[in-house]
Amino acid sequence: MQYLFENVRVVTPEGDADWLLTDGARIAQIGLGNAPEVPQAQHIDGSSGYLLPAFIDMHVHGSDGADTMDATPEALRRMARFFAAHGVAYFLATTMTASREAISRTLRNAAECLGTQLDGATLLGVHLEGPYINVKARGAQLADHVRLADPAEYEDWLALNVIRQVTVAPEFAENRMFMRSCAERGIVVSIGHTQATYEQALEAVQIGARQATHTYNAMTGLHHRAPGVVGAALTCDLLTCELIADNLHVHPAAMALLVRAKGTSGVIAITDAIRATGMHEGESELGGQTVYVRNGKATLADGTLAGSVLTMDAALRNLQAATGLSVGALSPIFSANAARQLGLAQRKGILRAGYDADLVLLDSTLHVQMTFAEGRLIYHKGRDLADTAG
Numbered sequence: 383m384q385y386l387f388e389n390v391r392v393v394t395p396e397g398d399a400d401w402l403l404t405d406g407a408r409i410a411q412i413g414l415g416n417a418p419e420v421p422q423a424q425h426i427d428g429s430s431g432y433l434l435p436a437f438i439d440m441h442v443h444g445s446d447g448a449d450t451m452d453a454t455p456e457a458l459r460r461m462a463r464f465f466a467a468h469g470v471a472y473f474l475a476t477t478m479t480a481s482r483e484a485i486s487r488t489l490r491n492a493a494e495c496l497g498t499q500l501d502g503a504t505l506l507g508v509h510l511e512g513p514y515i516n517v518k519a520r521g522a523q524l525a526d527h528v529r530l531a532d533p534a535e536y537e538d539w540l541a542l543n544v545i546r547q548v549t550v551a552p553e554f555a556e557n558r559m560f561m562r563s564c565a566e567r568g569i570v571v572s573i574g575h576t577q578a579t580y581e582q583a584l585e586a587v588q589i590g591a592r593q594a595t596h597t598y599n600a601m602t603g604l605h606h607r608a609p610g611v612v613g614a615a616l617t618c619d620l621l622t623c624e625l626i627a628d629n630l631h632v633h634p635a636a637m638a639l640l641v642r643a644k645g646t647s648g649v650i651a652i653t654d655a656i657r658a659t660g661m662h663e664g665e666s667e668l669g670g671q672t673v674y675v676r677n678g679k680a681t682l683a684d685g686t687l688a689g690s691v692l693t694m695d696a697a698l699r700n701l702q703a704a705t706g707l708s709v710g711a712l713s714p715i716f717s718a719n720a721a722r723q724l725g726l727a728q729r730k731g732i733l734r735a736g737y738d739a740d741l742v743l744l745d746s747t748l749h750v751q752m753t754f755a756e757g758r759l760i761y762h763k764g765r766d767l768a769d770t771a772g
Contacts, residue, residue, distance in 0.1 A: 383424065383757065384410070387743070388417040390428025393435075393710045394733045402433055404739040407756040411735055426752070428743060434713050435731055436471030436740040436753055437694040438720035440547060440570075441509055441596065441624055441652035443476045443668065445659040450475040450508075451484060451669065453491040462502030464660055467763075468693035469742035470503045471755035472720075472730075474546055476654075478669035479512030479523035482535055493544040501767040504755055506724065507546035510539070511595070514560055515575035516551040521600040522688035523575060524669050531560035545569055546724060549595040551576035552586035565590025570723050572624070575600045576611055583614035587621060593723060596654055597623040597640060598632050599687070616643045622723060624652045625715075627697040627704070628690045630679050634704035641705050646712060650719045651697045656680060656689035699748050709748070 385404045392399040392412055401417035403410045411418070443450055446464040448457035458475060465473055475492050477485055492508045499505060512523050514531040531550070539545060540563065547570040550557050561571050573586050574595025579602065583591075594601070594615040602610030615623050623644055627637055631654075641649055653659070658666035658675045666673045666680070673680050673688045680688045694716060701712055714731075717740075721731030729738050739757035744750060753761040760767065 384420060384422055385426055385739075385754075385757070386417055386420050386423040387426045387428055387433050387741075390431055390433045390743070391709075392433045392733060393713050398710060402733065402741075404741075404754075404757050407739060407758075409733060409735050409737050409739050412733060426743070429745060431743060431745040431751065432709050432748070433733070434469075434709070434742050434744065435717035435733055436742045436755060437469045437651075437716045438724070438731070439465065439470050439473045439653055439694055440650060440720050440723070441476050441511070442473055442655045443478065443689055444657035445655050447657055447661055449657040449668070450492070451478055451480060451488050453484070453487040455491065455495050458492070458495045458505060459499050459502065462499030462505065465503040465694075466501070466753045466761040467750065468695045469744070469750045469753055470694050471740045471742070471753060471760065472504050472506050474507055474509040475505060476509040476511050479515065479520070479527045480669065481527055485510075485513070486539065489539055489542050489544055493542045496544065498755070501760055503760065508544050509547040509549070510545050511549040512575065514550050514554075514557045516553065516577045519551065519575045519577050519600045521575060522668055522671065522673075522682055522686055524671060530554055530556040532556070533559070533563075536560055536563070540564070540567060547572060547593070549574040551578065552589070552591065553578040553582050558586070558589055561586065561589050561591060568725065573601070573611055573615075573621075577602055578611050580609040580611070580613050583611045584618065587614070587618055592620060592622060593650075594621050594623045596626050596631065596652065598636060599626065616640070619648075622648055622650055622719060624650050626654050626690055626692060627651055627701045628678075628692040629700055631687060631690065634700070637701060637704040641701075641707070641715075646707070646714050647719060649715045650723065651694060651701065651715045653692040653694055653697065654689045655692055659691040659693065695744070695748060695750050702748070
């Protein structure tokens with residue numbers, strides 16, 4: 383199938399273009415001015431909206447009543463369909479700190495479900511968040527299952543070849559051994575749920591850490607005499623910073639500060655969304671704990687933030703409001719930077735001829751109208767694609 387997008391602002395690294403033509407799974411042409419005549423292509427009127435690279439969410443637990451830790455194909459399918467409706471074409475299913483058996487079951491399920499999901503986003507792999515974290519910075523992770531890294535446990539997990547990112551507290555020697563094993567395999571090592579010092583964070587970078595998990599949250603903060611992990615994240619060029627742009631986990635001013643410090647190439651928007659996302663407010667569940675969702679805020683009974691109910695398109699709107707930057711300037715934060723971290727930058731994350739046709743069409747108010755993954759329509763507002771998905 384060929385698609386010709388016109389009457390739209392096509393966001394490319396070289397600036398906005400006026401039209402884009404796909405040919406199967408790839409982008410065929412992008413241009414300025416009037417679109418070419420392509421009789422065989424399906425024409426799509428962008429209604430003066432935006433055509434962006436489809437979003438990539440590297441840190442998301444669940445949505446639509448489903449969670450990665452459910453460890454079922456149906457849960458991942460539900461999540462994938464929901465994500466596509468919010469512009470996400472690719473995601474890492476993210477775990478919680480749990481027992482060895484529960485994590486093993488989750489990883490095996492994900493390994494069997496890798497790739498394209500039914501009329502939804504593509505599962506690229508797993509983000510292993512915990513259990514090798516600091517119990518004093520656990521956030522909404524269950525304390526009973528926090529532990530030090532043990533090769534007798536994690537070597538079996540790594541052998542499944544499904545883990546693409548890990549979140550680890552680097553202040554423990556055992557965890558640093560795990561980090562080395564992951565870095566050697568090309569897995570993204572992210573510093574998070576940690577009480578590491580600034581110096582320990584830089585040591586983690588030397589080992590191979592290249593990311594900071596939900597920057598500002600569950601890590602040592604910035605003090606002018608003790609810069610902490612936040613200070614390392616803000617100043618170390620080798621660290622790319624995840625950001626939950628929901629205006630709850632991070633104040634808009636702190637979001638703007640992060641983007642100024644790191645540039646738009648150094649920040650990755652994530653949702654950290656949980657199963658309550660897209661559902662009615664009230665009680666939900668995360669990692670075996672009751673979660674309460676009120677006024678768009680998910681917390682444990684003691685008030686601890688417990689993931690989010692954020693979507694990626696809402697994050698884009700929030701971050702634009704916080705920074706005042708254009709949609710084009712912010713686009714790398716939602717796609718290209720994640721593609722780079724995951725080793726996919728040669729074919730994904732930007733709109734350019736020859737790259738994969740991973741596209742999200744937004745209206746002028748930045749709400750999702752259509753989402754494509756490798757030229758395949760996976761979401762169309764107001765239509766159910768379940769009966770026609772290939």
